[in-house]
Amino acid sequence: MTVDTRPDFAETVEHPASPYLRMDRIPHVWCPGCGIGTVVRCFAAALERAQLDLDKVSVVSGIGCSGRAAGYLKLDGFHTTHGRAVPFATGLKLGRPELLVTVFSGDGDLVGIGGNHFIHAARRNLDMLVILVNNFIYGMTGGQNGPTTPVSAVSSTMPFGNFEPPFNLPHLAASSGAPYVARWTCLHIRRLTWSIEEALNRKGFRFIEVIAPCPVLYLRLNRLGSGIDRMRFYHDRAEIRNGADTREADITFRGGILCGKFVDEDKPTYHELMEHHYREALGDDYVPTPPEGAMLRE
Numbered sequence: 001m002t003v004d005t006r007p008d009f010a011e012t013v014e015h016p017a018s019p020y021l022r023m024d025r026i027p028h029v030w031c032p033g034c035g036i037g038t039v040v041r042c043f044a045a046a047l048e049r050a051q052l053d054l055d056k057v058s059v060v061s062g063i064g065c066s067g068r069a070a071g072y073l074k075l076d077g078f079h080t081t082h083g084r085a086v087p088f089a090t091g092l093k094l095g096r097p098e099l100l101v102t103v104f105s106g107d108g109d110l111v112g113i114g115g116n117h118f119i120h121a122a123r124r125n126l127d128m129l130v131i132l133v134n135n136f137i138y139g140m141t142g143g144q145n146g147p148t149t150p151v152s153a154v155s156s157t158m159p160f161g162n163f164e165p166p167f168n169l170p171h172l173a174a175s176s177g178a179p180y181v182a183r184w185t186c187l188h189i190r191r192l193t194w195s196i197e198e199a200l201n202r203k204g205f206r207f208i209e210v211i212a213p214c215p216v217l218y219l220r221l222n223r224l225g226s227g228i229d230r231m232r233f234y235h236d237r238a239e240i241r242n243g244a245d246t247r248e249a250d251i252t253f254r255g256g257i258l259c260g261k262f263v264d265e266d267k268p269t270y271h272e273l274m275e276h277h278y279r280e281a282l283g284d285d286y287v288p289t290p291p292e293g294a295m296l297r298e
């Protein structure tokens with residue numbers, strides 16, 4: 001009889017991302033070939049590279065497959081209601097300005113039902129990093145048409161193909177005022193990681209869109225192959241053009257995908273504008289934002 005002397009990897013080998021993940025919640029809910037896990041992995045790698053005090057970093061998600069991310073990241077996390085990740089993050093940042101607030105959610109959540117909150121947070125330059133996983137569809141609820149579904153793509157509610165023009169998200173964010181705007185695909189794991197790391201260290205409304213495969217709905221309904229086929233597509237058809245005009249970042253059904261860091265500006269955040277304004281208006285009577293760690297009310 002041969003004795004198996006191989007180590008039990010499950011017990012002895014720790015995944016490099018495990019310090020940043022709630023491993024007790026693994027296995028996760030995402031389907032094989034889904035791109036969301038890759039984005040979470042890049043987020044974890046970016047947290048490691050940025051060497052932040054994780055007690056000061058929080059993550060807010062809405063509802064959807066992408067919205068499950070907050071439950072797997074080992075940060076103070078909030079899984080809020082559908083479309084309300086940005087307003088929740090806004091309240092968190094206003095109440096606890098010393099926190100680094102991040103939002104991680106899907107296209108339907110952030111720019112469908114939550115679209116109004118998204119543009120106003122960008123307009124006000126609220127201090128948060130928003131990572132949006134764009135799989136062109138409402139994944140969790142069965143593949144309905146969403147705000148980014150390309151024209152002519154099939155969804156469960158547009159069986160003869162979509163005729164609604166979709167949002168160009170980098171342009172939506174940039175034209176609403178976001179000072180940091182980037183787009184990557186799930187294939188660009190290093191560039192995405194570096195971009196998240198960079199954006200973690202910036203201030204204001206930072207927006208990163210990640211194009212991700214949803215093999216069981218979007219790819220299947222549109223006969224676009226498997227998750228790995230999409231990776232080949234991203235390899236062949238993604239073009240990196242940093243600094244490109246976001247008006248050129250439209251995505252068509254079978255067309256290429258413009259990627260890169262499109263906007264990187266320094267402009268005053270909502271908080272900075274507010275402090276400046278009230279200092280000017282009220283002078284010595286102005287009571288500034290509570291110092292780090294202080295509670296708003298005793």
Ligand SMILES: Cc1ncc(C[n+]2csc(CCOP(=O)(O)OP(=O)(O)O)c2C)c(N)n1
Nearest residue numbers: 063064065066082106107108109138139140
């Ligand atoms: C108020 C409200 N309306 C609708 C829903 C149903 N719902 C849950 S997730 C979702 C879509 C999520 O799509 P997206 O944000 O793109 O996430 P994905 O699953 O594709 O990652 C919808 C419509 C809900 N939970 N609450």
Ligand code: SF4
Nearest residue numbers: 030031034065139214
């Ligand atoms: S339904 Fe689509 S988006 Fe949701 S976990 Fe499965 S592959 Fe991912």
Ligand SMILES: [Mg+2]
Nearest residue numbers: 106107137139
């Ligand atoms: Mg989606």
